[in-house]
Amino acid sequence: MPLLEINIVPVGTNTSSFSSHVGQALRLIEKRGLKYQVTPTSTVIEGELADLMDVAKEIHEEALAGATRVVTNMTIDQRMDKPMTMEQSVESAQESLQ
Template sequence: MSVLLEFAIFPTDKGDSVSKQVSKVIKLIRESGISYQLTAMGTLIETDGLPEALALVNSCYDVLAEDSERVYTTMTIDIQKNKHNRLKTKVEAIENKIGKVNR
């Protein structure tokens, strides 16, 4: 099973720049060993099950809640049975098709 979860999480009470707080979240994700991809608007993770993905989001919340009164989170989840490594293969499939179009 492949669970792709895209989420953004940040405190709303720390001013315009929250990179200091978000860097704590990314450090936690990196140290978890879960596959991830950081983007300018959020982070994608891939796990083998939904409980693991949601537990990671909960841990990210816990990191921010330590010194924040309000934390904002959005999530999008795509679950597909009998698939793995979609964080990489979905992007490769598009890039391969683009390459064929440009030839």
Template structure:
């Protein structure tokens, strides 16, 4: 199982608010029924890497469908194959070291 962090930034829009674009991207995740966590600077997804890449492309297309001329999408992928990693597991590992 892979973990993917995605940030989709529309460029060339009026104003500085991105929340409507973020909401539209999250609607895709809800339809896909995938585990995700919204953060202040992006969204973390958990699942099969091929599925995550397909979903990331759908999210990247959201601003274009709203007429935005340019989109900057940043991805980070944690693809661990020696053991199964999860969003919860990564956070727990750090918390355990703090205790």
């Protein structure tokens, strides 16, 4: 299943904090029933590609409501040779340390 890493940078707000924007994004992701993992600098979402693109657009547009400019960065990771989940990706990286 594809993974989407997304981070938003709202510009032109009255605060340097992003936490309210992250909270809004998480509510949108949860509303769609998608699995996600928050990291210190981004959020990784697991789902079908069309669903991921739809929620990314919604997150971006929601952030625009509270800022004069928003920069959204996204990375899509999709394997075609075998199924992949967020957990499997993390486990594989951790196993490579041994």
